[in-house]
Amino acid sequence: MRETDEVKVLVTGGAGFLGSRLARVLLDRGQIGGRSVREMVLADMASPAADLLSDPRVRFHQGFLAEAAAALSREAFDVVFHLAAAVSGECEADFDLGLRANIDSTRGLLEALRAAGNRPRLIFASSVAVFGNDPGLPMPPVIRDNTLPTPQSSYGTQKFICEQLVADYSRKGFLEGRSARLMTVVVRPGQPNAAASGFLSSIIREPLHGQFAVCPVAPETAVALASPTLTMRGLIAAAEAQAEAFGGRVALNLPALTIRVGEMLDALEQVAGRAARERVRFEHDPVIHRFVESWPAVFENARAARLGLTPDPDFPSIIRQFIREDLSLSGT
């Protein structure tokens, strides 16, 4: 980052759930790393929400990221959050889409930032989906930052490949990149997306709307979750950390709350009553079950803790965050 008092920020996927939320948090704070946010470009295929577009600091760059390199290289961004991606379900259904939307787009962005020549700080949103049970190498019971990822989905593979690109562009001095692996973000508002993890939001969100939801895995299935607020905090901490504190070019596993699906429903009952819980029906889905089983649930988060990042304290607080911040906006 240039040592000026103002920064120009790029958020790719800036119209998505996480991108919009990150944009709002940064615009509300008005600063990152003590420097004020002068300008923010939201890059996405879809248009961002009206409240973002009406902020005088915000510009919208519409288009497919892989084809935006030339345009973006003419801007000297100081901080870039790269959130744009095709999600796990899409990538598994359409292999070519995943290669294009995740690998080619990231390469296009990295080339644009390299061509700009001002060595911006780049935060790449990687994913817990880099981990999985390889047939020859089962995951250890506890995942550390130095655990070898053996992705068992195209999405996870593509995220892990992008981590490697970000690390090498950084080593070469083209930019200052940092990869942060997001946990499954719960509770997402709005319609279910094509992520295999989508049900982990649906089984809370739909009952709170008085609607029914299907849980495709058994109650004893353990998962690693983080609330939207903690996820934003992780991305911003990764951007603000001094290089030494971030600790090298290996991706950072953001902190996770480990919880069983049954315990999530206990928390739903505690917060919203027995009737809410009874709106969730169990119906086994072998495809989703296989995905979820292949994700790790228990993390050692010492490195994240050194950056001041801790998991959500419990699941009722995650549900209350959703009710407070998103429920009214979240008609399904």
Next chain:
Amino acid sequence: MRETDEVKVLVTGGAGFLGSRLARVLLDRGQIGGRSVREMVLADMASPAADLLSDPRVRFHQGFLAEAAAALSREAFDVVFHLAAAVSGECEADFDLGLRANIDSTRGLLEALRAAGNRPRLIFASSVAVFGNDPGLPMPPVIRDNTLPTPQSSYGTQKFICEQLVADYSRKGFLEGRSARLMTVVVRPGQPNAAASGFLSSIIREPLHGQFAVCPVAPETAVALASPTLTMRGLIAAAEAQAEAFGGRVALNLPALTIRVGEMLDALEQVAGRAARERVRFEHDPVIHRFVESWPAVFENARAARLGLTPDPDFPSIIRQFIREDLSLSGT
């Protein structure tokens, strides 16, 4: 692989040192996995040696691999050895060349094999260069197949990225891919190439030719080596192993002889006399030193051993292999 009695083999980089050697070994054996080699295509930018071209089973496919996808997809190969690559020194000097020659070419090949639709067995020659000392995560003293690679060169990064692609194309059932990580192959005949490891051959080869050589690292530097013969054996074993025996989709570290550079010169003196050793002059090169220091030297090779692969017994035997097989062809 199709269950027929004959196979059609593709060797990319088939005009290079390892590719030519592999082609000769396979043509001499006449079979792989008990099925006879009916046809062999050598793909390369340069023309293969005359002895290979004169074999009636051999065809030459000239061109840049990334652009050969359409042509190669019309052939139904049973076994593919993917050795074509830009080497470490080239990739460090020309970042874009490395992306093109290593990542784009591999993607082109994988797409061609996927389009062919017959699910060939693919052996990808990866490299020990995937390992390195990340500033935040030093390597463990002993490297295992489940050690997290943190490449510290563009070449190593690109090899590791291709391993991920090979694993995901395999998981999707497009092909049956296996990545084998080659150790530094010593003694290479001919002219030095642009690999940072080139001196490990030069300090033996040149003195045997009565010429002087420069060693850019200190005598106590430890390295992980394998002879050309053992490297060929490793590639063929990876191709012939049953899926269960190969053990999953994580890359296999081929066995290594761990030795200090000073001990290599002791062996040179033992095999070729004191005068040969005295033709090696030490002259520190900080760039090469940093590369070599970032490579691991000690491996745990239990998985390779289960495939019947063991390291070279000692360094004099590696020198004698070179004298027997390559010295006469190796004018420098």
